[in-house]
Amino acid sequence: MIVPGATPLVEAHDLVKHFGDGKGLLTPRRPPVRAVDGVSLTIKRGETLGLVGESGSGKSTLGRLILRLIEPTSGSVTFDGHDIAALSKSSLTQLRKRMQLVFQDPFSSFNPRMTIAQVLTEPMVVHGMGDRASRVKRAKELLDLVGLPSFALERYPHQFSGGQAQRIGIARALATDPDLIVCDEAVSALDVSVQAQVLNLLKEVQRELGLSYLFIAHDLNVVRYISDRVCVMYLGKLAEVAHADDISERPRHPYSQALMASIPSPDAHHQLRTPLAGEIPSPRRPPSGCRFHPRCSQSIDGCDRDEPELLTIGGSGDARSVACHLFDPTSAR
Amino acid sequence: MSIAISGTARAAHRPRARSGLVRFTREQPLGAIALFLITLFVVVAVLAPWIAPYDPLAQDRVNILTAPGVGGHLAGTDELGRDVLSRSLYGARTSLLIAVATLALGGAIGLVVGVVSGYFGGTWIDSVLQRIMDALMAIPSIVLLLFVAALLGPSVRNTVIALSLLVIPSINRVARGEMLRIREEPYVEAARSVGCGTPRILIRYGLPNLMAPLFVMGSLLFAVILIAESALSFLGIGTPPPTPSWGRMLSEGRSQLEIAPWMTVVPGLILSVSVLAFNLLGDAMRDFLDPKQRR
Numbered sequence: 001m002i003v004p005g006a007t008p009l010v011e012a013h014d015l016v017k018h019f020g021d022g023k024g025l026l027t028p029r030r031p032p033v034r035a036v037d038g039v040s041l042t043i044k045r046g047e048t049l050g051l052v053g054e055s056g057s058g059k060s061t062l063g064r065l066i067l068r069l070i071e072p073t074s075g076s077v078t079f080d081g082h083d084i085a086a087l088s089k090s091s092l093t094q095l096r097k098r099m100q101l102v103f104q105d106p107f108s109s110f111n112p113r114m115t116i117a118q119v120l121t122e123p124m125v126v127h128g129m130g131d132r133a134s135r136v137k138r139a140k141e142l143l144d145l146v147g148l149p150s151f152a153l154e155r156y157p158h159q160f161s162g163g164q165a166q167r168i169g170i171a172r173a174l175a176t177d178p179d180l181i182v183c184d185e186a187v188s189a190l191d192v193s194v195q196a197q198v199l200n201l202l203k204e205v206q207r208e209l210g211l212s213y214l215f216i217a218h219d220l221n222v223v224r225y226i227s228d229r230v231c232v233m234y235l236g237k238l239a240e241v242a243h244a245d246d247i248s249e250r251p252r253h254p255y256s257q258a259l260m261a262s263i264p265s266p267d268a269h270h271q272l273r274t275p276l277a278g279e280i281p282s283p284r285r286p287p288s289g290c291r292f293h294p295r296c297s298q299s300i301d302g303c304d305r306d307e308p309e310l311l312t313i314g315g316s317g318d319a320r321s322v323a324c325h326l327f328d329p330t331s332a333r
Numbered sequence: 334m335s336i337a338i339s340g341t342a343r344a345a346h347r348p349r350a351r352s353g354l355v356r357f358t359r360e361q362p363l364g365a366i367a368l369f370l371i372t373l374f375v376v377v378a379v380l381a382p383w384i385a386p387y388d389p390l391a392q393d394r395v396n397i398l399t400a401p402g403v404g405g406h407l408a409g410t411d412e413l414g415r416d417v418l419s420r421s422l423y424g425a426r427t428s429l430l431i432a433v434a435t436l437a438l439g440g441a442i443g444l445v446v447g448v449v450s451g452y453f454g455g456t457w458i459d460s461v462l463q464r465i466m467d468a469l470m471a472i473p474s475i476v477l478l479l480f481v482a483a484l485l486g487p488s489v490r491n492t493v494i495a496l497s498l499l500v501i502p503s504i505n506r507v508a509r510g511e512m513l514r515i516r517e518e519p520y521v522e523a524a525r526s527v528g529c530g531t532p533r534i535l536i537r538y539g540l541p542n543l544m545a546p547l548f549v550m551g552s553l554l555f556a557v558i559l560i561a562e563s564a565l566s567f568l569g570i571g572t573p574p575p576t577p578s579w580g581r582m583l584s585e586g587r588s589q590l591e592i593a594p595w596m597t598v599v600p601g602l603i604l605s606v607s608v609l610a611f612n613l614l615g616d617a618m619r620d621f622l623d624p625k626q627r628r
Binding site for chain 2: 067069093096097099100101103105108109110111112113114122123126127172175176
């Protein structure tokens with residue numbers, strides 16, 4: 001449901017988050033962890049933007065920066081025209097209504113001492129929506145929307161299965177009628193069969209309510225199933241941004257290619273590509289130049305020196321952005 | 334909307350959990366005995382005016398230092414002819430009142446300091462609050478008690494204030510530690526992303542999840558307070574005379590220990606049993622509330 005010409009819902013510009021600048025009185029100064037190191041992205045209205053990468057690539061940090069659950073070291077996020085870094089506390093609370101988070105482990109995302117009714121009405125209470133009766137009514141509607149019976153209201157979170165709990169997590173995120181939901185590994189902890197149900201639920205909800213998702217996952221299969229566009233992230237930077245089909249059929253960045261190749265597939269030609277070797281380096285001391293070059297099978301002269309820019313390549317049918325010297329016409333080969 | 338429900342609700346027909354008290358008795362028999370003794374202690378303290386055989390303050394110059402059982406005095410009399418049993422029962426009143434008031438006052442302050450400190454752990458707020466707590470803990474408790482009690486003068490109220498200073502750091506420690514853990518729980522982040530402010534997070538998400546270890550701590554502290562209160566009274570700076578108090582009775586009995594040991598033994602025994610009961614209850618509750626100890 002992309003309105004043509006409308007401004008994007010979210011625009012992140014050059015987001016940076018460094019953890020632990022080591023300025024303790026007695027602790028030796030250490031280089032900070034560069035969890036997110038200069039990421040710009042847009043999320044359009046009604047769009048699902050996938051975000052993939054290995055553990056430690058900074059995906060979750062990026063998601064929380066966009067929600068301003070953590071403060072960025074630098075950079076800005078614009079949500080529906082509002083610069084959320086510049087917002088006062090009260091207007092930020094107002095904006096929280098419009099952006100929500102779904103967690104990886106649904107159980108730990110609920111206060112164990114709250115009933116489902118309390119969990120679901122909490123966002124409405126905080127934002128002063130309706131009275132008690134109307135809030136409970138809305139909670140029932142939300143449960144219905146995610147396919148759970150209303151008697152679930154009096155139960156406690158631990159009395160549900162993983163899939164049911166995640167439905168409740170989604171229902172909570174929908175309680176304030178948001179425009180954006182960040183799904184942080186929302187299906188990673190679920191059984192494969194339940195994953196599909198929850199993914200379909202997310203799609204169905206999106207169709208009905210026209211909201212946008214930032215879908216964070218490490219499972220490419222899941223991401224390409226649900227996403228319109230996909231961002232591939234590596235060590236705090238975006239490696240490639242492309243349409244979901246393009247990235248799964250024709251990945252350009254060597255890292256995207258390696259990720260694709262690592263998906264188990266019965267298709268013979270997938271096996272020919274070089275699978276990814278080694279571990280992701282420490283974000284405290286990222287490699288020089290292109291951060292991927294030590295693990296890259298196609299690295300060329302200069303990859304260890306110059307950091308590649310995220311450049312738009314390809315025509316209108318295959319437009320995408322890649323941060324790789326192989327695709328940079330200006331880089332010295 | 335036609336979305337299949339994944340299985341029926343797992344706990345749809347779970348039998349109602351057996352009453353906590355029955356389960357506690359079954360799993361922690363020693364704790365149940367302790368709980369019974371404490372209940373008895375509370376009942377006796379509350380009903381002291383009705384069940385005590387004599388007025389605890391009534392002096393009887395004819396029957397001083399009567400041995401137990403003589404002249405209708407079940408536990409004998411002291412050097413002023415006051416009934417030791419009656420005084421011990423009324424002493425329970427004083428002790429209970431002081432212990433409850435101390436736990437309420439010290440517990441409330443310690444809880445607030447600990448929860449706030451834990452939630453803001455690592456920031457200057459935490460540092461300032463914890464240095465104050467460290468200072469309180471650094472002074473030997475008996476010195477601190479003597480100092481405060483001597484400064485304020487002997488009265489029940491001042492005893493409570495002095496003893497609270499003992500309770501605050503202990504409760505603070507437990508509350509802060511728990512809050513540091515809870516702060517990192519995803520449900521706290523969920524609450525923040527939903528838009529909850531800090532006070533709401535502390536009260537609705539923090540407090541309910543840190544009460545269990547605090548109950549245990551409170552039970553153990555109850556024992557500590559009983560002893561400390563007796564110590565203060567023994568030293569003559571706690572509960573002022575003629576209010577009956579176990580510590581004061583021990584103090585008074587000391588000089589007559591060889592002639593009238595019952596003056597010391599009776600309140601001492603009651604005190605020991607009470608302290609033991611609170612300690613046992615604390616241990617039992619810790620095991621009972623710890624899910625990992627569940628069989």
